[in-house]
Amino acid sequence: SEVAVVTGDVPMGASIAEAQESIRLIMLVNDVSLRGLIPAELAKGFGFFQSKPSSAFSPVAVTPDELGDAWYENKVHLPLVSTYNHKPFGRPNAGVDMTFDFADLIVHATKTRPLTAGAIIGSGTVSNKQGTDHGTSIEEGGVGYSCIAEVRMIETIRDGKPATNFMSFGDSIKLEMFDVEGNTIFGAIDQQVSQYLKH
Numbered sequence: 352s353e354v355a356v357v358t359g360d361v362p363m364g365a366s367i368a369e370a371q372e373s374i375r376l377i378m379l380v381n382d383v384s385l386r387g388l389i390p391a392e393l394a395k396g397f398g399f400f401q402s403k404p405s406s407a408f409s410p411v412a413v414t415p416d417e418l419g420d421a422w423y424e425n426k427v428h429l430p431l432v433s434t435y436n437h438k439p440f441g442r443p444n445a446g447v448d449m450t451f452d453f454a455d456l457i458v459h460a461t462k463t464r465p466l467t468a469g470a471i472i473g474s475g476t477v478s479n480k481q482g483t484d485h486g487t488s489i490e491e492g493g494v495g496y497s498c499i500a501e502v503r504m505i506e507t508i509r510d511g512k513p514a515t516n517f518m519s520f521g522d523s524i525k526l527e528m529f530d531v532e533g534n535t536i537f538g539a540i541d542q543q544v545s546q547y548l549k550h
Contacts, residue, residue, distance in 0.1 A: 352497040352526045354427050354445045354474045355380040356453050361466040370457035371425060378412035379526055379537045380473055386517050409537035425452035431477045433497055434525040441495030443479040476501060518544050
């Protein structure tokens with residue numbers, strides 16, 4: 352799970368100041384990967400295409416000023432709460448350990464092209480180190496994770512093999528972010544994996 356911003360028009364070769372000024376809206380995104388398709392696609396050298404289906408966005412997007420003190424350094428400084436199959440999975444802070452802020456990402460994206468109004472820039476998976484090399488799960492007293500692939504990689508490093516399965520039919524994920532008073536900011540992305548039935 353990620354945070355994303357929606358920009359206004361941004362010129363090619365934008366400065367940090369221009370990038371900051373271009374941020375119009377902030378929202379949550381569930382960036383889905385079809386892991387079974389990725390190896391064959393990457394082997395062709397063309398990158399992700401069929402292995403990256405449509406992303407899901409939060410039902411509400413807000414302006415930076417609506418986040419108040421939680422928006423600074425071009426980042427959202429609040430936990431991103433993930434509930435996997437109705438159990439707590441992660442609550443890492445979206446502003447902590449974010450290597451490149453949104454202005455940095457926009458500057459990079461405009462190095463060789465302008466962005467038109469409505470462009471969406473994702474933060475990448477929200478993850479916190481938590482004073483360790485790779486963080487800890489909620490069950491272990493940590494803030495958990497926002498990505499199943501990340502958990503599987505950590506399990507492989509730590510235990511020699513992954514123990515967490517990728518999602519399958521019937522599994523559910525809910526993503527949400529709350530303000531300091533416990534109110535939902537963006538509404539929830541609430542999804543269940545189901546088989547596609549063509550009509």
